[in-house]
Amino acid sequence: MSTISVLLVDDHTVVRSGLKALLGTQADIAVVGEAASGEEALEAAQEHQPAVVLMDLAMGAGMDGIEAIKQLRQRTPHQAIIVFTTYDSDADIVRAVDAGAMGYLLKDAAPEEIFAAVRGAVQGKSVMSAPVASRLFQQLRHPDEILTPREAELLSLLTQGLSNRDLGKRLFISEATVKTHLAHIYAKLGVETRAAAIATAIRREGMR
Amino acid sequence: MSTISVLLVDDHTVVRSGLKALLGTQADIAVVGEAASGEEALEAAQEHQPAVVLMDLAMGAGMDGIEAIKQLRQRTPHQAIIVFTTYDSDADIVRAVDAGAMGYLLKDAAPEEIFAAVRGAVQGKSVMSAPVASRLFQQLRHPDEILTPREAELLSLLTQGLSNRDLGKRLFISEATVKTHLAHIYAKLGVETRAAAIATAIRREGMR
DNA sequence: GGCCGTATCAGCCAAAAGGTGGAGAGACCA
DNA sequence: TGGTCTCTCCACCTTTTGGCTGATACGGCC
Numbered sequence: 001m002s003t004i005s006v007l008l009v010d011d012h013t014v015v016r017s018g019l020k021a022l023l024g025t026q027a028d029i030a031v032v033g034e035a036a037s038g039e040e041a042l043e044a045a046q047e048h049q050p051a052v053v054l055m056d057l058a059m060g061a062g063m064d065g066i067e068a069i070k071q072l073r074q075r076t077p078h079q080a081i082i083v084f085t086t087y088d089s090d091a092d093i094v095r096a097v098d099a100g101a102m103g104y105l106l107k108d109a110a111p112e113e114i115f116a117a118v119r120g121a122v123q124g125k126s127v128m129s130a131p132v133a134s135r136l137f138q139q140l141r142h143p144d145e146i147l148t149p150r151e152a153e154l155l156s157l158l159t160q161g162l163s164n165r166d167l168g169k170r171l172f173i174s175e176a177t178v179k180t181h182l183a184h185i186y187a188k189l190g191v192e193t194r195a196a197a198i199a200t201a202i203r204r205e206g207m208r
Numbered sequence: 209m210s211t212i213s214v215l216l217v218d219d220h221t222v223v224r225s226g227l228k229a230l231l232g233t234q235a236d237i238a239v240v241g242e243a244a245s246g247e248e249a250l251e252a253a254q255e256h257q258p259a260v261v262l263m264d265l266a267m268g269a270g271m272d273g274i275e276a277i278k279q280l281r282q283r284t285p286h287q288a289i290i291v292f293t294t295y296d297s298d299a300d301i302v303r304a305v306d307a308g309a310m311g312y313l314l315k316d317a318a319p320e321e322i323f324a325a326v327r328g329a330v331q332g333k334s335v336m337s338a339p340v341a342s343r344l345f346q347q348l349r350h351p352d353e354i355l356t357p358r359e360a361e362l363l364s365l366l367t368q369g370l371s372n373r374d375l376g377k378r379l380f381i382s383e384a385t386v387k388t389h390l391a392h393i394y395a396k397l398g399v400e401t402r403a404a405a406i407a408t409a410i411r412r413e414g415m416r
Numbered sequence: 417g418g419c420c421g422t423a424t425c426a427g428c429c430a431a432a433a434g435g436t437g438g439a440g441a442g443a444c445c446a
Numbered sequence: 447t448g449g450t451c452t453c454t455c456c457a458c459c460t461t462t463t464g465g466c467t468g469a470t471a472c473g474g475c476c
Contacts, residue, residue, distance in 0.1 A: 015226055180455080181454095
């Protein structure tokens with residue numbers, strides 16, 4: 001069995017250090033590089049040509065993880081990308097998979113789970129944490145609860161605390177249209193008021 | 209200089225592993241134990257008698273970090289507790305300090321910052337990340353923006369998406385009183401609508 | 417005792433949000 | 447071509463919310 005080269009991307013030094021220590025215990029896995037931002041990740045992926053990229057989604061300022069994934073897929077499509085993050089929000093999962101992520105792990109994952117994901121990734125296998133899988137499953141069972149792109153956009157602005165009028169101005173649509181979208185969003189989220197929609201969106205959809 | 213014994217408390221294996229690796233590079237610091245929950249932390253603190261406890265606030269199910277801090281202060285008051293968490297919400301900071309934390313670090317802190325905090329803690333010095341310090345400073349400069357207990361209680365329910373009527377019923381007060389409290393909350397948070405108040409509360413105050 | 421902060425309540429009015437029903441245009445697909 | 451989805455818009459009406467002013471009551475503090 002040949003060695004699997006891994007690139008770590010996380011803005012937390014502690015997390016990178018921890019992953020390095022854990023992965024270092026495995027004979028068939030070698031960390032060949034680290035990056036603390038999306039920009040650094042692109043460079044490092046080019047330079048070290050890792051087989052697997054372990055990447056956090058939230059990375060402070062600059063390019064976020066999703067964007068980094070997209071660009072990596074374009075530039076070095078042979079590298080498998082595994083998301084390694086704290087949150088399991090629906091929106092993040094879908095966007096990461098859309099962008100081309102091979103796996104989705106949560107930071108509270110057991111070391112064995114991480115090892116398995118890295119080994120699986122090079123064989124083209126998707127590995128994800130149980131909570132993540134169950135969320136995806138949930139979405140498959142209730143496809144009518146998936147927001148349309150426009151609705152998601154509106155919901156995102158809604159969580160900024162904007163009024164219907166402001167939403168209309170921002171999206172260049174009438175207040176009437178805003179209300180229509182909102183009614184659909186409420187139905188899909190299973191709430192009755194904008195207050196509850198915001199609470200649900202921020203907590204469940206991870207719109208922070 | 210004698211060795212400083214440290215206990216790590218975090219439900220993420222990766223983070224514990226990372227801290228261990230980083231602290232291991234320092235000759236005067238030794239990790240003597242690890243715990244993945246508040247309950248485990250109390251046991252480990254009793255058993256290993258560390259000089260410093262590095263503790264995460266969010267720990268999945270069971271006892272949360274704040275509660276663990278309080279209990280540690282009672283049982284082993286000679287141990288210095290440093291909070292090591294991802295978030296810098298006002299509410300968390302205040303509660304942690306109230307509970308008896310000596311320091312407050314964010315997970316994106318540089319290794320040197322962590323070392324300094326551990327060394328400072330045994331000498332009775334408070335060390336906190338810059339964003340945390342600036343938040344505390346902010347509160348000192350604007351004491352009139354601190355919510356009263358009743359207002360905080362109401363805001364907490366507000367983030368559940370309740371209407372004024374429901375809030376009144378829940379708190380056994382009239383809708384008029386609810387409106388009065390809300391008006392005060394809006395002023396203190398610097399917002400104009402309930403939507404913005406909810407967004408601010410969940411994001412900034414950490415009411416999740 | 418007077419002052420201040422907190423919590424409680426009232427009424428009035430304007431603005432915003434939500435519910436209902438309907439409708440047209442464009443995209444996509446079977 | 448017909449059906450479905452998405453996005454857009456409108457009118458009408460009810461409910462909710464927010465802004466304003468003012469009031470009472472209790473407890474701590476100087």
